[in-house]
Amino acid sequence: MAPDSIARDAVRAVFTGTGTWPGALSRRQPLMGGSAGITLVGASATLLDATFELADCVEQLWSRFVPDSDITRLNWSEGRQIEVDQLTVRLIRAMQSGAELTGGDYDSTLLPDLLEAGYSASTVDPSRVTYVPLTARSPGDLAGIQINGTTVRMPRGTTLDAGGIGKGLAADLVCALAMNEGACGALAEIGGDIAVSGQGADGQAWRLGVEDPFDPAGYCAIIRLGTGALATSSQRKRRFTTTAGEHHHILDPRTHDSAATNIQTVSVIAATGARAETLTKPGFLRPTADYLAWLPTVGAAGLVVDHTGAPTASENWNRYQ
Known part of the structure; x- marks a missing residue:
């Protein structure tokens, strides 16, 4: 895979042959270390501005x-x-829920390990660098974070990284705003995580594609989704080289290092972008058959692509095709 292709989003919307949808407004701009695309059906340009x-x-x-x-x-x-x-x-509550749901496979308190793996500088602006206190430890105590209204106390040494869940939740919030303000349909794709609500411009469920990690111009699958989310995590997307070797940004909480796996991408369909994003992480850490059998028990469907390029799906994935 070419270096410039690695930075491409692993998931994207599939547009019609003309690239435009009647009755829809769309825009794309840089956001959250990548790019974001928002499409609204039956809405004004003012509302599109508000979502961005x-x-x-x-x-x-x-x-x-x-x-x-x-x-x-x-x-x-x-x-x-x-x-x-x-x-x-x-x-923060979404982070806590994700950790509980995945038995700790998803953990947003691994920032010190992420910095050690080489992801300390922004991929958009390398002059922007993350620093943490000397007391920072990994993992932190996510469950021990105390919340009272909008007052938060984190245990000393605990640090957070919004990462993928931030993109998924942002997409959820954008869709909610659009629908609450009267849009007939909304699609928000932020850094590769897609949330949709309502109807597409063709009056049907949104048509979404899962990009082939070995061919960014192709798709592993195309699905239809009315209201919900599709998130993909990829170990090919952000890679870093340090004196200890090459690393990627998907960490194993047990080893404090990049997950050792031949799985290249994991895509999950779930009720929300935040939930879908957290549910991708166990796909890099568990045996694939066990993982894909587990997803339907938590209300999700999944598609895993390994190093050969072969996709393997959960038994309920075909409901969305």
């Missing part, structure tokens, strides 16, 4: 590369109480 303003707002709240973001302030709080935005509270 919301997406930009959560990036400023959640990015570890923004010095005064809620996440940065929490990471340097050293056990002190910090006032945060209500959207940050929602993010």
Whole structure:
């Protein structure tokens, strides 16, 4: 895979042959270390502007590369109480739920390990570098984070990285805003995670494609989804070289290192982008057959692509085709 292809989003929307949808407004712009595309059906340009303003707002709240973001302030709080935005509270609760749901396979407190793996600088602006206190440890105590309204106290040494769940939740929030403001349908794709609601411009469920990790111009599968989310995690997307060798950004909480696996991408369909994103992580850590059998028990469907390029799906995946 060419280096410039690695940075491409692993999941994207499939558009019609003309690239435009009647009755729909679409825009794409840089966001959250990659790009974001939002499509609204039956909505105004003003509402489209508002959805991007919301997406930009959560990036400023959640990015570890923004010095005064809620996440940065929490990471340097050293056990002190910090006032945060209500959207940050929602993010932390989603992190806690994801860790519980996956039995710890998803863990947003591995930031020190992520920095050790080489992901300390922004891929968009390398001058923006993440630092953590000397007390930072990995893993942290996610369950021990105390929340009272919008006041948060994190155990000393615990740090957070919004990462993929931040993109998934941002897509959820964008769709919710659009539908609450009267849109007939909404699609938000942020950094490769897609949330959809309502109807597409053709009056049917949204048509989405899962990109082939070995051929960014092709697809492993095409699905139809009315309301819900499709998230993909890829070990080919962000790779770093340190004195200890090559690493990728998907970490194994048990080894504190990049997951040792031949799985290249894991795609999950779930009720929300935040939930789908957290459910991708066990796909890199568990035996594939066990993982794909487990997903339907938690209300999700999945597609795994290994090093040969062969896709393997959960038994309920075909419901969305």
